[in-house]
Amino acid sequence: MNLPDWQQIDTVLLDMDGTLLDLHxxxxxxxxxxxxxxxxxxxxxxxxxxxxxxxxxxxxxxxxxxxxxxxxxxxxxxxxxxxxxxxxxRIGFRPHVQDFLQRLQSMGKRRVIVTNAHRDSVNLKIQRTGLDQLVDRIISSHDYREPKESQAFWDHLQRDEGFDPERTLLIDDSQAVLESASRWGIRYLLTIFHPDSKKAPSRDSQFPGIDHFDELDW
Known part of the structure; x- marks a missing residue:
């Protein structure tokens, strides 16, 4: 799996469920x-x-x-x-997630979770996994009162985080969310083919993708 040169990416936006955590x-x-x-x-x-x-x-x-x-x-x-x-x-990490997040930190990339999950769900998963210790920030779409499928979500996020969409990568297992981010202008997009460990992978996507994070080139 070839991504653009990591030197072209400053911010990595990360979905939570199905991307970092097992959707099972x-x-x-x-x-x-x-x-x-x-x-x-x-x-x-x-x-x-x-x-x-x-x-x-x-x-x-x-x-x-x-x-x-x-x-x-x-x-x-x-x-x-x-x-x-x-x-x-049943809450748990997908394979190789911790190593991936630590690698991003060592490269100086900003790691921001952007999730549609309700804050009660986010808090439960933080308590169970310590995920908040592996990223710079966790943002729920409920904070902005807009789901990630909405263009308004990305407007809110950009004002809040100040990221450059030309130097940002979004990783998400939702095709609707990736399509929304693409329309809004996020340059680099990557999907997850195997979000639920108990189900077979699905590669029906217009976006490049991986099963697990150990497939990424550095």
């Missing part, structure tokens, strides 16, 4: 754990519960509510942030 935790929570608890709480079968939840998902993807734990708590009548703690043992 999130997929398991939303597709297995939550439907089970929802079914028990509302007297439904798990299939009926998942069907009901799926109806709520329609039209929300890519909006801030899609990522908002407060919204899902109100919608389901369940304490979503607390339920996430029940399965927090």
């Amino acid at each position: 935790f999130d997929n398991y929570f939303w597709l297995d754990h939550l439907p089970g608890v929802y079914a028990s709480h509302h007297g439904l079968s798990e299939e009926e519960a998942l069907s009901e939840l799926n109806k709520s998902f329609i039209g929300l993807r890519g909006t801030l509510d899609w990522y908002c734990l407060d919204y899902w708590t109100e919608l389901t009548g369940l304490p979503i942030a607390e339920l996430k703690r029940d399965v927090q043992d």
Whole structure:
């Protein structure tokens, strides 16, 4: 995997879930754990519960509510942030992440996590992994009230961080987010083909990508 000369990059923007952390935790929570608890709480079968939840998902993807734990708590009548703690043992780094972040630090690159995750999720994952100690800053899209899929998110981020889009790399497993960043003007874009360790990689992307960070050239 060949990237531009690292000397051309000052800032590395990093997604969290599916990029630095294994997406298995999130997929398991939303597709297995939550439907089970929802079914028990509302007297439904798990299939009926998942069907009901799926109806709520329609039209929300890519909006801030899609990522908002407060919204899902109100919608389901369940304490979503607390339920996430029940399965927090599934939270973990993707392969070679710590080495990659330390290498960026040694090269003097600014490392900023930009995530759509709600702050309650961010805090849980920090407690579990110590991820905040490996980067310069963690920004949630909820801080700006705009998801990363929105052009307004990047406007907020640029005013806040002052990065040069011509000298910035974004690494993200979301094609919609990469497309948004590309339209906004971030020059260097890289995707992750294998965000969930329990699922097969998917290379259906218009962007260059890697399975794991040890594939990068330095």
